[in-house]
Amino acid sequence: MKSESARLRIASVNVNGIRAAYKRGMAEWLQDRDVDILCLQEVRAPDAVVHELLGDSWHIAHAEAADKGRAGVAIASRMEPTATRSGIGDDYFATAGRWIESDFELTTPAGNRTLTVASAYVHSGGADTPKQLDKYRFLDAMAVRFPELKATRDHALVVGDLNVGHTELDIKNWKGNVKKSGFLPEERKYFDRFFGDMGWADVARRMAGEVDGPYTWWSWRGKAFDNDTGWRIDYQLATPELTEAAVTAVVDRAAAYDQRFSDHAPLIVDYQL
Numbered sequence: 001m002k003s004e005s006a007r008l009r010i011a012s013v014n015v016n017g018i019r020a021a022y023k024r025g026m027a028e029w030l031q032d033r034d035v036d037i038l039c040l041q042e043v044r045a046p047d048a049v050v051h052e053l054l055g056d057s058w059h060i061a062h063a064e065a066a067d068k069g070r071a072g073v074a075i076a077s078r079m080e081p082t083a084t085r086s087g088i089g090d091d092y093f094a095t096a097g098r099w100i101e102s103d104f105e106l107t108t109p110a111g112n113r114t115l116t117v118a119s120a121y122v123h124s125g126g127a128d129t130p131k132q133l134d135k136y137r138f139l140d141a142m143a144v145r146f147p148e149l150k151a152t153r154d155h156a157l158v159v160g161d162l163n164v165g166h167t168e169l170d171i172k173n174w175k176g177n178v179k180k181s182g183f184l185p186e187e188r189k190y191f192d193r194f195f196g197d198m199g200w201a202d203v204a205r206r207m208a209g210e211v212d213g214p215y216t217w218w219s220w221r222g223k224a225f226d227n228d229t230g231w232r233i234d235y236q237l238a239t240p241e242l243t244e245a246a247v248t249a250v251v252d253r254a255a256a257y258d259q260r261f262s263d264h265a266p267l268i269v270d271y272q273l
Helices: 018-023 026-031 047-054 130-152 185-195 203-208 240-245
Strands: 007-014 037-041 059-063 073-077 083-086 099-108 111-121 155-161 234-238 246-251 267-272
Touching: 007 111, 007 155, 007 234, 018 026, 018 047, 037 155, 047 059, 059 083, 059 099, 073 099, 073 111, 111 130, 130 155, 130 185, 155 240, 203 234, 203 246, 203 267, 234 240, 234 267, 240 246, 240 267
Parallel strands: 007 037, 037 111, 111 155
Antiparallel strands: 007 267, 037 073, 059 073, 083 099, 099 111, 155 234, 246 267
């Protein structure tokens, strides 16, 4: 149980394969960041490997994908969760390795509060392909789960690689991507609903204001990273009271191309509860 009036630091990152990320220096990054809850996407490793790399100081909930070497999401926490669940919606996504939830009991000045954190990895999709239909089906499942979480938890947080840039501020070259998966009008309308009548908030955008980015993903190819030609597709989406508790939001962009441990940068938010 988290102590009274404590800072809660929650980090999320698509590691693009946890074994590769550790070879590139993820352990050194994590050691210095004092993270309470770490959410991972695209883990792409067996459960034993995840436990071995993260170590015994974490409580680990991991949803491994049935397709070996693909997807996979995890939540590692310093405090022990009271419950965990994997999958979202019907059985179609039960073994997809794209959604996992953990519940935590927090002690705050206002009393004990329940926090549910979900680590999500939305499909990359592909315009006019079956992969895009899977992406819409997953977003539909999120649209069902969001109101359930908001109605039954004191605080709820959905984080991860959601593979959609919501507005023109979220993609450097948005004009060239309006017909591509990740910036299709149909995809962006889901986020309009999340942040509209569903009452959730985009914490990093709230903290950054109406500015370009800050981006969280850059292609490995070409000069995308050096030129900051990126996408902001990694999010922390929070219910209202939790949103108001956010005090800082930082994208841990590496200092140089060769210092990245993933093609995504971690998104770290501090909440004062």
